[in-house]
Amino acid sequence: MPDFLSIQGLRAGYGEAVVLPGMTLTLAEGQVLALLGRNGTGKTTLINSIVGITRRFGGTVALAGTDITPMRPDQRARAGIGWVPQERNIFRSLTVEENMTAVAQPGPWTVERIYEMFPRLKERRSNFGNQLSGGEQQMLAIGRALTLNPKVLLLDEPTEGLAPIIVDELLKALGTITRSGGICSIIVEQNAQKILGLADRVVILERGTIVHDAASSALKADPVVLERHLGARPCREPKPRSVPTRSAACCGRRASRKRAPNWRKARSLRPIFARPRTWRSKRSCTSRPRSG
Ligand SMILES: Nc1ncnc2c1ncn2[C@@H]1O[C@H](COP(=O)(O)OP(=O)(O)O)[C@@H](O)[C@H]1O
Numbered sequence: 001m002p003d004f005l006s007i008q009g010l011r012a013g014y015g016e017a018v019v020l021p022g023m024t025l026t027l028a029e030g031q032v033l034a035l036l037g038r039n040g041t042g043k044t045t046l047i048n049s050i051v052g053i054t055r056r057f058g059g060t061v062a063l064a065g066t067d068i069t070p071m072r073p074d075q076r077a078r079a080g081i082g083w084v085p086q087e088r089n090i091f092r093s094l095t096v097e098e099n100m101t102a103v104a105q106p107g108p109w110t111v112e113r114i115y116e117m118f119p120r121l122k123e124r125r126s127n128f129g130n131q132l133s134g135g136e137q138q139m140l141a142i143g144r145a146l147t148l149n150p151k152v153l154l155l156d157e158p159t160e161g162l163a164p165i166i167v168d169e170l171l172k173a174l175g176t177i178t179r180s181g182g183i184c185s186i187i188v189e190q191n192a193q194k195i196l197g198l199a200d201r202v203v204i205l206e207r208g209t210i211v212h213d214a215a216s217s218a219l220k221a222d223p224v225v226l227e228r229h230l231g232a233r234p235c236r237e238p239k240p241r242s243v244p245t246r247s248a249a250c251c252g253r254r255a256s257r258k259r260a261p262n263w264r265k266a267r268s269l270r271p272i273f274a275r276p277r278t279w280r281s282k283r284s285c286t287s288r289p290r291s292g
């Protein structure tokens with residue numbers, strides 16, 4: 001399979017600082033790469049270097065056989081680099097629809113197709129960027145990157161800070177995108193467990209260098225690697241939930257391991273929680289302050 005994205009000996013960083021001392025990485029068409037690593041290991045720097053917004057000291061980046069190294073970031077975007085940055089960076093003063101049509105390029109990913117994938121965006125099509133929730137902003141950032149009809153989709157921590165229900169929705173959408181063909185993706189993620197089901201290859205970075213590059217199925221089978229490089233504990237089978245006993249099920253209660261109430265203790269606590277009956281009004285349950 002020909003390389004869709006080819007990074008060869010890339011040295012990049014910021015100012016005088018070299019963060020990536022010599023990155024070589026290739027991706028085939030349709031491949032989904034999970035980019036993992038602890039904080040500050042250079043994941044965002046690698047993504048930003050593909051986009052073209054870091055300082056390059058050496059090396060090349062090629063996309064579908066075209067050397068994009070000398071291109072500016074906007075030229076790289078038009079050449080097929082779709083980017084969903086960590087900060088999302090949507091146009092806050094444009095509507096949802098304007099955000100997407102502003103950068104759209106012809107191809108299979110139309111605005112209507114993105115609305116099908118994210119019905120919430122369709123409902124919010126005339127809302128401005130600054131009126132969206134965090135999850136909706138992330139959907140819009142992904143939608144906007146897709147309307148460029150990219151060859152490579154770069155997602156920098158797309159699920160960060162989002163509610164679990166939105167994360168599930170996003171991961172499902174990312175599955176649809178990556179299976180649609182004609183695109184390869186790099187997904188940066190802090191939580192390895194979330195992404196292993198989606199990615200087919202995993203690369204782990206340490207100090208801007210690849211320390212592990214393997215199929216995600218191999219990593220699932222050998223979670224010790226994750227623990228060694230990321231400090232992530234191997235995923236254990238979830239504990240089975242307590243099953244109602246027959247008698248408890250019969251009377252509609254769940255069997256619980258509650259201890260029997262300690263009535264002596266309860267009696268001794270009563271004055272704190274409930275005032276004596278004599279303090280209460282006979283007509284209502286609300287207590288009145290004692291008048292002199
Ligand atoms: N704009 C910047 N200027 C200078 N150094 C930076 C900048 N952004 C990141 N760095 C440094 O580059 C290193 C890698 O950062 P980053 O790529 O953001 O890591 P990650 O995304 O893996 O958490 C860190 O040491 C960080 O301090």
Ligand SMILES: [Mg+2]
Pocket residue numbers: 043044045086
């Ligand atoms: Mg980062």
